Amino acid sequence: MTKTESTKSRILDAAEQLFAERGFAETSLRTITTRARVNLASVNYHFGSKKSLIQAVFDRFLQDFTKELSLELMTLEQLEPVQLEAEKLLNALIKPLLSLNSRRDNAISIFMRLLGRAYAETQGHLRRYVTDKYGHVLVRFTHLFQKGYPSLTIDQIFWRLHYMLGSMIFTLGGSEALRQISQADFNRDLGVEDVIKEMVPFLAAGMKA
Protein backbone atom coordinates (compact mmCIF):
# COMPACT_ATOMS: atom_id res chain seq x y z
CA MET A 1 0.00 0.00 0.00
CA THR A 2 2.82 2.41 0.75
CA LYS A 3 4.46 1.70 -2.60
CA THR A 4 1.18 2.43 -4.35
CA GLU A 5 0.65 5.70 -2.55
CA SER A 6 4.09 6.88 -3.50
CA THR A 7 3.39 6.03 -7.14
CA LYS A 8 0.05 7.81 -7.15
CA SER A 9 1.32 10.93 -5.47
CA ARG A 10 4.47 11.00 -7.55
CA ILE A 11 2.25 11.03 -10.62
CA LEU A 12 0.08 13.78 -9.14
CA ASP A 13 3.11 15.87 -8.24
CA ALA A 14 4.62 15.63 -11.70
CA ALA A 15 1.27 16.11 -13.41
CA GLU A 16 0.20 19.23 -11.55
CA GLN A 17 3.50 20.90 -12.22
CA LEU A 18 3.57 20.01 -15.90
CA PHE A 19 -0.08 20.87 -16.44
CA ALA A 20 0.47 24.27 -14.90
CA GLU A 21 3.59 24.85 -16.97
CA ARG A 22 2.42 23.67 -20.37
CA GLY A 23 -1.28 23.00 -20.28
CA PHE A 24 -3.27 19.80 -20.38
CA ALA A 25 -3.20 18.95 -24.05
CA GLU A 26 0.44 19.93 -24.34
CA THR A 27 1.49 17.52 -21.62
CA SER A 28 1.70 13.87 -22.63
CA LEU A 29 1.39 10.97 -20.27
CA ARG A 30 4.88 9.91 -21.28
CA THR A 31 6.27 13.25 -20.13
CA ILE A 32 4.47 12.89 -16.82
CA THR A 33 5.47 9.31 -16.15
CA THR A 34 9.06 9.97 -17.13
CA ARG A 35 9.36 12.87 -14.71
CA ALA A 36 7.57 10.89 -12.00
CA ARG A 37 9.86 7.89 -12.70
CA VAL A 38 6.97 5.46 -12.99
CA ASN A 39 5.76 3.23 -15.75
CA LEU A 40 3.59 4.69 -18.49
CA ALA A 41 0.72 2.31 -17.84
CA SER A 42 0.45 3.23 -14.19
CA VAL A 43 -1.52 6.37 -14.95
CA ASN A 44 -4.30 4.36 -16.53
CA TYR A 45 -4.03 1.76 -13.81
CA HIS A 46 -4.34 4.19 -10.92
CA PHE A 47 -6.49 6.93 -12.42
CA GLY A 48 -8.28 5.30 -15.32
CA SER A 49 -7.63 7.93 -17.93
CA LYS A 50 -5.88 11.21 -18.56
CA LYS A 51 -9.11 13.10 -17.99
CA SER A 52 -9.51 11.53 -14.58
CA LEU A 53 -5.92 12.33 -13.75
CA ILE A 54 -6.59 16.00 -14.49
CA GLN A 55 -9.61 15.94 -12.22
CA ALA A 56 -7.61 14.22 -9.51
CA VAL A 57 -5.01 16.96 -9.67
CA PHE A 58 -7.74 19.53 -9.15
CA ASP A 59 -9.35 17.54 -6.38
CA ARG A 60 -6.21 17.51 -4.32
CA PHE A 61 -5.89 21.27 -4.59
CA LEU A 62 -9.52 22.13 -4.12
CA GLN A 63 -9.98 19.92 -1.10
CA ASP A 64 -7.42 21.84 0.89
CA PHE A 65 -8.51 25.19 -0.42
CA THR A 66 -12.28 24.99 -0.13
CA LYS A 67 -12.13 23.49 3.32
CA GLU A 68 -10.30 26.55 4.63
CA LEU A 69 -12.34 28.95 2.57
CA SER A 70 -15.60 27.49 3.80
CA LEU A 71 -14.45 28.02 7.36
CA GLU A 72 -13.65 31.65 6.66
CA LEU A 73 -17.02 32.18 5.05
CA MET A 74 -18.82 30.65 8.00
CA THR A 75 -17.38 33.14 10.45
CA LEU A 76 -18.21 35.97 8.07
CA GLU A 77 -21.77 34.78 7.69
CA GLN A 78 -22.35 35.37 11.38
CA LEU A 79 -21.34 39.02 11.25
CA GLU A 80 -23.60 42.06 10.98
CA PRO A 81 -23.92 43.71 7.54
CA VAL A 82 -21.99 46.81 8.60
CA GLN A 83 -19.02 44.68 9.55
CA LEU A 84 -18.71 43.16 6.09
CA GLU A 85 -16.16 45.48 4.54
CA ALA A 86 -14.70 44.59 1.18
CA GLU A 87 -11.21 44.25 2.60
CA LYS A 88 -12.42 41.72 5.13
CA LEU A 89 -14.19 39.70 2.47
CA LEU A 90 -11.13 39.71 0.28
CA ASN A 91 -9.00 38.43 3.11
CA ALA A 92 -11.36 35.51 3.50
CA LEU A 93 -10.33 34.52 0.01
CA ILE A 94 -6.67 35.32 0.37
CA LYS A 95 -5.97 33.61 3.66
CA PRO A 96 -6.69 30.10 2.34
CA LEU A 97 -4.62 30.92 -0.70
CA LEU A 98 -1.61 31.93 1.33
CA SER A 99 -1.83 28.84 3.46
CA LEU A 100 -1.55 26.79 0.27
CA ASN A 101 1.86 28.27 -0.26
CA SER A 102 2.97 27.34 3.23
CA ARG A 103 2.40 23.68 2.45
CA ARG A 104 4.14 23.49 -0.87
CA ASP A 105 6.47 25.88 -2.64
CA ASN A 106 4.90 27.91 -5.39
CA ALA A 107 1.52 26.31 -4.78
CA ILE A 108 -0.39 29.55 -5.34
CA SER A 109 1.02 30.06 -8.79
CA ILE A 110 0.41 26.48 -9.76
CA PHE A 111 -3.12 26.51 -8.43
CA MET A 112 -4.04 29.79 -10.12
CA ARG A 113 -2.54 28.67 -13.36
CA LEU A 114 -4.49 25.45 -13.26
CA LEU A 115 -7.66 27.41 -12.57
CA GLY A 116 -6.94 29.67 -15.49
CA ARG A 117 -6.44 26.73 -17.77
CA ALA A 118 -9.57 25.01 -16.54
CA TYR A 119 -11.42 28.21 -17.16
CA ALA A 120 -10.09 28.47 -20.70
CA GLU A 121 -11.36 24.97 -21.51
CA THR A 122 -14.56 26.25 -22.97
CA GLN A 123 -15.95 23.08 -24.47
CA GLY A 124 -14.71 20.98 -21.68
CA HIS A 125 -15.50 18.58 -18.96
CA LEU A 126 -13.18 20.42 -16.62
CA ARG A 127 -15.03 23.70 -16.62
CA ARG A 128 -18.25 21.93 -15.71
CA TYR A 129 -16.49 19.84 -13.12
CA VAL A 130 -14.95 22.77 -11.30
CA THR A 131 -18.01 24.99 -11.37
CA ASP A 132 -20.37 22.17 -10.45
CA LYS A 133 -18.31 21.05 -7.52
CA TYR A 134 -17.21 24.39 -6.17
CA GLY A 135 -19.58 26.96 -7.53
CA HIS A 136 -21.51 27.13 -4.29
CA VAL A 137 -18.72 29.00 -2.52
CA LEU A 138 -19.01 31.67 -5.20
CA VAL A 139 -22.70 31.93 -4.42
CA ARG A 140 -22.00 32.28 -0.70
CA PHE A 141 -19.43 34.90 -1.48
CA THR A 142 -21.94 36.79 -3.61
CA HIS A 143 -24.48 36.78 -0.81
CA LEU A 144 -21.95 38.14 1.65
CA PHE A 145 -21.14 41.01 -0.62
CA GLN A 146 -24.79 41.68 -1.17
CA LYS A 147 -25.28 41.86 2.57
CA GLY A 148 -22.34 44.20 3.08
CA TYR A 149 -23.09 46.45 0.13
CA PRO A 150 -26.87 46.45 -0.33
CA SER A 151 -26.77 49.48 -2.60
CA LEU A 152 -25.15 47.39 -5.33
CA THR A 153 -27.36 45.33 -7.61
CA ILE A 154 -26.86 41.61 -7.76
CA ASP A 155 -25.48 41.75 -11.29
CA GLN A 156 -23.00 44.41 -10.34
CA ILE A 157 -21.73 42.19 -7.55
CA PHE A 158 -21.65 39.16 -9.80
CA TRP A 159 -19.58 40.88 -12.43
CA ARG A 160 -17.28 42.62 -9.98
CA LEU A 161 -16.49 39.29 -8.41
CA HIS A 162 -15.48 38.09 -11.81
CA TYR A 163 -13.32 41.11 -12.47
CA MET A 164 -11.70 40.27 -9.19
CA LEU A 165 -11.20 36.62 -10.06
CA GLY A 166 -9.71 37.66 -13.36
CA SER A 167 -7.17 39.89 -11.69
CA MET A 168 -6.16 37.22 -9.25
CA ILE A 169 -5.91 34.34 -11.68
CA PHE A 170 -4.11 36.41 -14.25
CA THR A 171 -1.52 38.05 -12.05
CA LEU A 172 -0.94 35.24 -9.59
CA GLY A 173 -0.92 32.52 -12.21
CA GLY A 174 1.60 34.32 -14.34
CA SER A 175 3.49 35.96 -11.58
CA GLU A 176 6.84 34.44 -12.39
CA ALA A 177 6.80 35.70 -15.92
CA LEU A 178 5.37 39.03 -14.84
CA ARG A 179 8.00 39.33 -12.16
CA GLN A 180 10.62 38.80 -14.81
CA ILE A 181 9.23 41.72 -16.81
CA SER A 182 8.91 43.82 -13.70
CA GLN A 183 12.46 43.06 -12.76
CA ALA A 184 13.76 43.90 -16.21
CA ASP A 185 11.83 47.14 -16.62
CA PHE A 186 11.82 48.50 -13.10
CA ASN A 187 14.60 46.62 -11.39
CA ARG A 188 12.42 45.53 -8.53
CA ASP A 189 11.34 42.13 -7.40
CA LEU A 190 8.15 41.29 -5.57
CA GLY A 191 7.22 37.92 -4.13
CA VAL A 192 3.78 36.43 -4.64
CA GLU A 193 2.80 37.48 -1.14
CA ASP A 194 3.73 41.08 -1.90
CA VAL A 195 1.75 41.06 -5.12
CA ILE A 196 -1.29 39.84 -3.21
CA LYS A 197 -0.89 42.57 -0.61
CA GLU A 198 -0.67 45.14 -3.39
CA MET A 199 -3.80 43.70 -4.90
CA VAL A 200 -6.10 44.12 -1.91
CA PRO A 201 -6.56 47.92 -1.98
CA PHE A 202 -6.99 47.84 -5.74
CA LEU A 203 -9.72 45.23 -5.61
CA ALA A 204 -11.39 46.64 -2.51
CA ALA A 205 -11.66 50.07 -4.08
CA GLY A 206 -13.16 48.52 -7.17
CA MET A 207 -15.72 46.50 -5.30
CA LYS A 208 -16.82 49.57 -3.36
CA ALA A 209 -16.93 51.88 -6.36
Place this chain on the structure above:
Amino acid sequence: MTKTESTKSRILDAAEQLFAERGFAETSLRTITTRARVNLASVNYHFGSKKSLIQAVFDRFLQDFTKELSLELMTLEQLEPVQLEAEKLLNALIKPLLSLNSRRDNAISIFMRLLGRAYAETQGHLRRYVTDKYGHVLVRFTHLFQKGYPSLTIDQIFWRLHYMLGSMIFTLGGSEALRQISQADFNRDLGVEDVIKEMVPFLAAGMKA
Protein backbone atom coordinates in the same frame (compact mmCIF):
# COMPACT_ATOMS: atom_id res chain seq x y z
CA MET B 1 -4.26 36.41 -56.76
CA THR B 2 -7.86 36.80 -55.73
CA LYS B 3 -8.28 33.07 -55.30
CA THR B 4 -5.20 32.97 -53.11
CA GLU B 5 -6.37 35.80 -50.92
CA SER B 6 -9.65 34.13 -50.37
CA THR B 7 -7.90 30.92 -49.40
CA LYS B 8 -5.55 32.68 -47.02
CA SER B 9 -8.25 34.70 -45.34
CA ARG B 10 -10.62 31.75 -45.20
CA ILE B 11 -7.95 29.88 -43.31
CA LEU B 12 -7.37 32.83 -40.99
CA ASP B 13 -11.08 33.20 -40.33
CA ALA B 14 -11.55 29.56 -39.46
CA ALA B 15 -8.34 29.41 -37.46
CA GLU B 16 -8.96 32.42 -35.27
CA GLN B 17 -12.40 31.19 -34.37
CA LEU B 18 -11.29 27.66 -33.61
CA PHE B 19 -8.19 28.75 -31.71
CA ALA B 20 -10.32 31.00 -29.54
CA GLU B 21 -12.87 28.26 -28.94
CA ARG B 22 -10.59 25.31 -28.22
CA GLY B 23 -7.04 26.52 -27.92
CA PHE B 24 -4.04 26.12 -30.16
CA ALA B 25 -2.94 22.59 -29.37
CA GLU B 26 -6.52 21.35 -29.29
CA THR B 27 -7.19 22.58 -32.81
CA SER B 28 -5.79 20.44 -35.61
CA LEU B 29 -4.97 21.69 -39.06
CA ARG B 30 -7.47 19.22 -40.43
CA THR B 31 -10.24 20.80 -38.39
CA ILE B 32 -9.23 24.23 -39.63
CA THR B 33 -8.95 23.31 -43.28
CA THR B 34 -12.20 21.39 -43.21
CA ARG B 35 -14.11 24.35 -41.81
CA ALA B 36 -12.37 26.70 -44.22
CA ARG B 37 -13.15 24.32 -47.11
CA VAL B 38 -9.58 24.32 -48.33
CA ASN B 39 -7.01 21.60 -48.81
CA LEU B 40 -4.99 20.44 -45.83
CA ALA B 41 -1.66 21.26 -47.44
CA SER B 42 -2.60 24.87 -48.12
CA VAL B 43 -1.82 25.90 -44.56
CA ASN B 44 1.78 24.86 -44.94
CA TYR B 45 1.89 26.31 -48.41
CA HIS B 46 0.61 29.75 -47.43
CA PHE B 47 1.87 30.07 -43.88
CA GLY B 48 4.75 27.63 -43.61
CA SER B 49 3.76 25.96 -40.39
CA LYS B 50 1.12 25.85 -37.72
CA LYS B 51 3.16 28.12 -35.49
CA SER B 52 3.35 30.73 -38.21
CA LEU B 53 -0.38 30.45 -38.77
CA ILE B 54 -0.97 31.23 -35.11
CA GLN B 55 1.25 34.28 -35.35
CA ALA B 56 -0.53 35.38 -38.52
CA VAL B 57 -3.85 35.19 -36.72
CA PHE B 58 -2.47 37.47 -34.02
CA ASP B 59 -0.94 39.83 -36.52
CA ARG B 60 -4.23 40.50 -38.22
CA PHE B 61 -5.86 41.36 -34.92
CA LEU B 62 -3.05 43.36 -33.44
CA GLN B 63 -2.52 45.45 -36.55
CA ASP B 64 -6.01 46.89 -36.37
CA PHE B 65 -5.97 47.20 -32.62
CA THR B 66 -2.59 48.77 -31.97
CA LYS B 67 -2.99 51.26 -34.79
CA GLU B 68 -6.08 52.71 -33.13
CA LEU B 69 -4.65 52.42 -29.66
CA SER B 70 -1.47 54.21 -30.65
CA LEU B 71 -3.57 57.07 -31.98
CA GLU B 72 -5.47 57.34 -28.72
CA LEU B 73 -2.24 57.34 -26.75
CA MET B 74 -0.78 60.08 -28.89
CA THR B 75 -3.57 62.51 -28.13
CA LEU B 76 -3.32 61.64 -24.45
CA GLU B 77 0.39 62.21 -24.44
CA GLN B 78 -0.17 65.85 -25.34
CA LEU B 79 -2.42 66.54 -22.36
CA GLU B 80 -1.48 68.10 -19.06
CA PRO B 81 -0.96 65.75 -16.08
CA VAL B 82 -4.10 66.97 -14.30
CA GLN B 83 -6.20 66.02 -17.29
CA LEU B 84 -5.10 62.39 -17.21
CA GLU B 85 -7.88 60.86 -15.17
CA ALA B 86 -8.05 57.10 -14.87
CA GLU B 87 -11.39 56.94 -16.66
CA LYS B 88 -9.97 58.79 -19.63
CA LEU B 89 -6.98 56.48 -19.81
CA LEU B 90 -9.21 53.44 -19.62
CA ASN B 91 -11.31 54.73 -22.48
CA ALA B 92 -8.20 54.99 -24.60
CA LEU B 93 -7.94 51.25 -24.23
CA ILE B 94 -11.60 50.49 -24.59
CA LYS B 95 -12.36 52.55 -27.65
CA PRO B 96 -10.10 50.54 -29.98
CA LEU B 97 -11.54 47.39 -28.47
CA LEU B 98 -15.10 48.39 -29.22
CA SER B 99 -14.25 49.35 -32.76
CA LEU B 100 -12.97 45.80 -33.28
CA ASN B 101 -16.45 44.57 -32.61
CA SER B 102 -17.94 46.91 -35.17
CA ARG B 103 -15.88 45.28 -37.88
CA ARG B 104 -16.58 41.68 -37.07
CA ASP B 105 -19.14 40.05 -34.84
CA ASN B 106 -17.85 38.89 -31.50
CA ALA B 107 -14.36 40.12 -32.30
CA ILE B 108 -13.73 41.36 -28.77
CA SER B 109 -14.36 37.99 -27.20
CA ILE B 110 -12.26 36.21 -29.76
CA PHE B 111 -9.41 38.68 -29.41
CA MET B 112 -9.42 38.57 -25.62
CA ARG B 113 -9.60 34.84 -25.60
CA LEU B 114 -6.66 34.60 -27.95
CA LEU B 115 -4.70 36.97 -25.74
CA GLY B 116 -5.52 34.89 -22.71
CA ARG B 117 -4.33 31.76 -24.43
CA ALA B 118 -1.18 33.42 -25.68
CA TYR B 119 -0.53 34.58 -22.18
CA ALA B 120 -1.01 31.08 -20.77
CA GLU B 121 1.62 29.71 -23.15
CA THR B 122 4.38 29.99 -20.63
CA GLN B 123 7.17 28.22 -22.41
CA GLY B 124 6.19 29.50 -25.73
CA HIS B 125 7.15 31.37 -28.77
CA LEU B 126 3.80 33.20 -28.72
CA ARG B 127 4.28 34.94 -25.42
CA ARG B 128 7.58 36.32 -26.53
CA TYR B 129 6.18 37.27 -29.91
CA VAL B 130 3.27 39.26 -28.52
CA THR B 131 5.21 41.01 -25.78
CA ASP B 132 8.15 41.77 -28.03
CA LYS B 133 6.05 43.22 -30.77
CA TYR B 134 3.50 45.09 -28.72
CA GLY B 135 5.01 45.60 -25.32
CA HIS B 136 5.89 49.21 -26.06
CA VAL B 137 2.27 50.32 -25.88
CA LEU B 138 2.17 48.95 -22.34
CA VAL B 139 5.20 51.07 -21.54
CA ARG B 140 3.57 54.18 -23.00
CA PHE B 141 0.46 53.41 -21.01
CA THR B 142 2.50 53.08 -17.84
CA HIS B 143 4.13 56.45 -18.42
CA LEU B 144 0.76 58.10 -18.91
CA PHE B 145 -0.50 56.72 -15.64
CA GLN B 146 2.66 57.81 -13.91
CA LYS B 147 2.13 61.31 -15.24
CA GLY B 148 -1.50 61.44 -14.15
CA TYR B 149 -0.95 59.86 -10.75
CA PRO B 150 2.52 60.87 -9.61
CA SER B 151 1.84 59.81 -6.03
CA LEU B 152 1.85 56.16 -7.09
CA THR B 153 5.14 54.32 -7.39
CA ILE B 154 6.11 52.83 -10.69
CA ASP B 155 5.68 49.28 -9.42
CA GLN B 156 2.24 50.04 -8.10
CA ILE B 157 1.25 51.29 -11.53
CA PHE B 158 2.85 48.35 -13.24
CA TRP B 159 0.99 45.82 -11.15
CA ARG B 160 -2.31 47.65 -11.23
CA LEU B 161 -2.16 47.68 -14.99
CA HIS B 162 -1.78 43.95 -14.87
CA TYR B 163 -4.68 43.54 -12.48
CA MET B 164 -6.65 45.54 -14.98
CA LEU B 165 -5.52 43.44 -17.92
CA GLY B 166 -6.44 40.33 -16.00
CA SER B 167 -9.94 41.56 -15.36
CA MET B 168 -10.46 42.48 -18.96
CA ILE B 169 -9.02 39.36 -20.53
CA PHE B 170 -10.79 37.09 -18.08
CA THR B 171 -14.25 38.58 -18.21
CA LEU B 172 -14.34 39.63 -21.84
CA GLY B 173 -12.71 36.48 -23.12
CA GLY B 174 -15.09 34.24 -21.28
CA SER B 175 -18.08 36.46 -21.49
CA GLU B 176 -20.31 34.02 -23.32
CA ALA B 177 -19.86 31.35 -20.71
CA LEU B 178 -20.10 33.90 -17.90
CA ARG B 179 -23.20 35.36 -19.44
CA GLN B 180 -24.72 31.91 -19.44
CA ILE B 181 -24.09 31.61 -15.71
CA SER B 182 -25.32 35.13 -15.13
CA GLN B 183 -28.44 34.39 -17.07
CA ALA B 184 -29.09 31.18 -15.19
CA ASP B 185 -28.48 32.58 -11.73
CA PHE B 186 -29.79 36.10 -12.03
CA ASN B 187 -32.01 35.93 -15.07
CA ARG B 188 -30.33 38.87 -16.69
CA ASP B 189 -28.39 39.17 -19.88
CA LEU B 190 -25.66 41.68 -20.57
CA GLY B 191 -23.92 42.23 -23.88
CA VAL B 192 -20.18 42.62 -24.09
CA GLU B 193 -20.55 46.36 -24.41
CA ASP B 194 -22.54 46.47 -21.19
CA VAL B 195 -19.96 44.40 -19.35
CA ILE B 196 -17.27 46.80 -20.46
CA LYS B 197 -19.28 49.78 -19.26
CA GLU B 198 -19.76 48.08 -15.91
CA MET B 199 -16.05 47.47 -15.74
CA VAL B 200 -14.85 51.06 -16.09
CA PRO B 201 -15.83 52.37 -12.63
CA PHE B 202 -14.51 49.22 -11.03
CA LEU B 203 -11.12 49.52 -12.67
CA ALA B 204 -10.90 53.29 -12.35
CA ALA B 205 -11.55 53.11 -8.62
CA GLY B 206 -8.88 50.47 -8.30
CA MET B 207 -6.30 52.42 -10.22
CA LYS B 208 -6.91 55.50 -8.09
CA ALA B 209 -6.93 53.64 -4.77
Place this chain on the structure above:
DNA sequence: GTATGTTTCAAACAGTTGTTTGGAATTGAT
Protein backbone atom coordinates in the same frame (compact mmCIF):
# COMPACT_ATOMS: atom_id res chain seq x y z
C1' DG C 1 5.31 -22.68 1.20
C1' DT C 2 1.33 -22.06 -1.24
C1' DA C 3 -2.26 -19.38 -2.83
C1' DT C 4 -4.50 -14.75 -3.58
C1' DG C 5 -4.75 -10.26 -4.75
C1' DT C 6 -2.31 -6.05 -5.98
C1' DT C 7 0.96 -3.46 -8.49
C1' DT C 8 4.55 -2.93 -12.11
C1' DC C 9 6.37 -3.32 -16.64
C1' DA C 10 7.67 -3.83 -21.74
C1' DA C 11 5.39 -4.17 -25.75
C1' DA C 12 2.05 -3.39 -28.91
C1' DC C 13 -2.43 -1.09 -30.46
C1' DA C 14 -5.14 1.98 -33.30
C1' DG C 15 -5.74 6.70 -34.07
C1' DT C 16 -4.25 11.44 -34.76
C1' DT C 17 -0.88 14.90 -35.44
C1' DG C 18 1.99 18.37 -38.58
C1' DT C 19 4.50 18.17 -42.63
C1' DT C 20 6.18 16.75 -47.31
C1' DT C 21 5.71 15.22 -52.01
C1' DG C 22 4.98 15.23 -56.99
C1' DG C 23 1.84 15.91 -60.22
C1' DA C 24 -2.48 18.29 -61.76
C1' DA C 25 -5.03 22.52 -62.30
C1' DT C 26 -5.15 27.33 -62.68
C1' DT C 27 -3.45 31.83 -63.43
C1' DG C 28 -1.46 35.90 -65.88
C1' DA C 29 1.74 37.79 -69.38
C1' DT C 30 3.47 37.79 -73.90
Place this chain on the structure above:
DNA sequence: ATCAATTCCAAACAACTGTTTGAAACATAC
Protein backbone atom coordinates in the same frame (compact mmCIF):
# COMPACT_ATOMS: atom_id res chain seq x y z
C1' DA D 1 -1.92 29.87 -78.00
C1' DT D 2 2.34 29.28 -75.42
C1' DC D 3 4.94 29.55 -71.63
C1' DA D 4 6.17 30.14 -66.78
C1' DA D 5 4.76 30.72 -62.28
C1' DT D 6 1.60 30.15 -58.89
C1' DT D 7 -1.78 27.57 -56.44
C1' DC D 8 -4.22 23.39 -55.38
C1' DC D 9 -4.81 18.63 -54.11
C1' DA D 10 -4.76 13.47 -52.92
C1' DA D 11 -1.69 10.60 -50.90
C1' DA D 12 1.78 9.27 -48.06
C1' DC D 13 5.25 10.16 -44.21
C1' DA D 14 7.21 9.59 -39.69
C1' DA D 15 6.32 10.90 -35.12
C1' DC D 16 3.52 11.08 -31.37
C1' DT D 17 -0.86 10.42 -28.78
C1' DG D 18 -3.83 7.71 -24.93
C1' DT D 19 -4.95 3.17 -24.00
C1' DT D 20 -4.77 -2.00 -23.63
C1' DT D 21 -2.61 -6.38 -22.95
C1' DG D 22 -0.63 -10.30 -20.60
C1' DA D 23 2.93 -11.77 -18.20
C1' DA D 24 6.19 -10.74 -14.40
C1' DA D 25 7.11 -9.03 -9.72
C1' DC D 26 5.48 -8.08 -5.42
C1' DA D 27 2.89 -8.19 -1.12
C1' DT D 28 -0.28 -10.32 2.16
C1' DA D 29 -2.69 -13.94 4.51
C1' DC D 30 -3.31 -18.70 5.75
